[in-house]
Amino acid sequence: MSKNMDEIKDKLDQLRCHFTWELLFEDTEMPDLENRILDEIEFLDTKYKAGIHNLLAYVKHLKGQNQEALESLKEAEDLIQQEHDIQSDVRSLVTWGNYAWLYYHMGRLAEAQAYLDKVENTCMKFAAPSCYRMECPQMDGEEGWALLKCGRKNYERAKACFEKALAEDPENPEFSTGYAITMYRLDSLNMATETSEAFCLQPLKEAIRLNPEDVYIKVLLALKLQDLGQEADGEKYIEEALNNTSSQTYVFRYAGKFYRRKGCLDKALQLLKMAQQATPSSAFLHHQIGLCYKAFTIKIKRAANWQCRGQDRENVDKMVRLAIFHFQLALEQKPTFDIAYIHLASMYIEAGDYRKAEDTYQKVFSSISLDEEKLQKIHFHYGQFQEYQKKSEVKAIIQYLKAVKIEKMSLTREKSINALEKLAVRKLSRNALDVESLSILGFIYKVKGELNKALEYYEQALRLAADFENTGTGFLGVEI
Structure with missing residues (x-):
């Protein structure tokens, strides 16, 4: 048996499927x-449903729900068989590979081997x-979709998969859509960089050319145009999508x-709450609704010239409570939602x-694996909290x-440099x-x-440090 x-x-290790793609996400x-x-599965109108059922099967397996995983694979298999084209056998390879892995984990080796045989016959x-x-x-496209759905740690690999697929089949609507969405997500992650170029703009337009009825792509293009200051053009795509029932x-x-x-x-708020009625557990929606209430607090305070009293104060307090409620719900659904922690902390401050x-800040520092950009942003906002609310310059x-x-x-790094410089200048004005x-x-x-200015300040610091018999290291680990 062991042999x-x-x-x-x-044989399983050679397969291309969800069990071998090293999909990265936290438990x-x-x-x-x-x-x-x-x-x-329920709300997105797309011709490419089999892949999402395959991914659901993999997630069910990770949760120990192997019977439910088998049911999801059956759904995927049925969808593929409805296609009746030359590609259906190729599209089935991922599903068969997942079946083989799942049966292997269940100790049902004969069934695992049967699906390996199906893969082998198709490869031959x-x-x-x-x-x-x-x-x-x-x-390559199937792998790209799986990586894309599993979050930002996988986006670069998803991009490579779709690029590889498009190199062989550049007019394929499915690959074009996947590539456009991936580039949109990568652009969104890079929005904080100094030169945030709109790399996704052309892929989104190309995807719409190949998928003229795909309203999902149209709303993403609208948001990107808004990012680029072309809000009126973006709104045309939004209105077009809203007039469609898809x-x-x-x-x-x-x-x-x-x-x-x-x-x-x-x-x-009206649109977000309509979406929430259909998908009440969406972390994205709770976060967006929370941001609306956060924006309402600013709007009320600005109208009151930042001096809220009476009814204005009550309205602000109500908006703050609602924002906190929805940010908390977003984090319950997605405990790794780092930006939601910043927004929740800002409302507690309010x-x-x-x-x-x-x-809230301590929780995000201690419990989440953060990439550099997110960590940078949280250090900056926590610094603002320490400076302005806690009055701790150190x-x-x-x-x-x-x-x-x-x-x-x-x-964020530029803001941190400026904040640091202002604090240092302020301290020097006192001493x-x-x-x-x-x-x-x-x-x-x-x-x-x-460097000349840097040297000038370092030399001043060294001279003073020598006078104080404290040479070698400056403040808080800053090299002199």
Whole structure:
């Protein structure tokens, strides 16, 4: 038995399917991932449903629900068989591979081998160089979709898969759509960089050319045009999508985001709540609704010239409570939703509850694996909290320094540099002999590439440090 299992395992490792694609996501992200998969199955109108059922089967397996996983694979198999084209056997390879892996994990080796045989026969039919592995655009596309659905850690690999597929089949609507969505997501991640180019603009337009009825792509294009200052052009795509009955829940989501950013908060809330009725567990929707209420607090305060009393104060307090409620729900559904922690903390600050704001920041630092850009942003906002609410210059400087020392160029890093510089200058205005502040200014000018100024401040700091018999290291780990 052991030898047979080893032989089957060697074959399984050669397959291209969800069990071999190394899909990256945290265990805590699984409930949100499953919710998004189920929402897509029910509410997104697309011709490419089999892949999402395959992904659901993989998630069910990870949760220990192997019988439910088998049911999802049966759904995928049925959908593929309805196609009745030459590609249906190739499209089935992923499903058969998942079946083989699933039966292997269930200890049902005969069934695992039966599906391995199906894969082998198809690979032989298409003269694949490997008995258990097909290299073709369709398989690259299937892998790309799986990676795309599993979150930002997988986007670069998804992009590579779709690029490879399109190189072989450039007019394929499915590959074009996947590539456009991937580029949109990557652009969204890079929005904080100094030069956020719209790399997704042309792919989105190309996807619409090949998929003129796909309203999901149209609302993404609308949001990208809004990013680029072409809001009126974007709104035309939004209106066109809203007049279509296809994929309405998704259209309402992104149209709501569009109108929130435009400042039409009542319209945004109406659309977002319509989407929420269909998908009440969506972390995305709770976050967007929370942002609407956050925007309402600013709108009310601005109208009251930032002096809220009486009814204005009550309205602000109500908006703050609603925003907190929805940000909390977003984080319950998706505990790795890092930007939602920042927004939740900001609302606790608005409510004057600094303890809960502090707890929120500590939670995001301790429990989430953050990429550099997100970590940079959280250090900056936590620094702002320390500086303006907690009145701790020392702790604020520590956070700004941490943000700056993450060398990824971004607007957040620039803000951190400016905040750090202002604090150092302010401290020097109170004490011209402050070695730490001179060291910080030297560091700032070094980061800016103004080496002569950096040297000037470092030398001042060194002279003072020598006088104080404290040579070698400056403030908070800043090199002198």
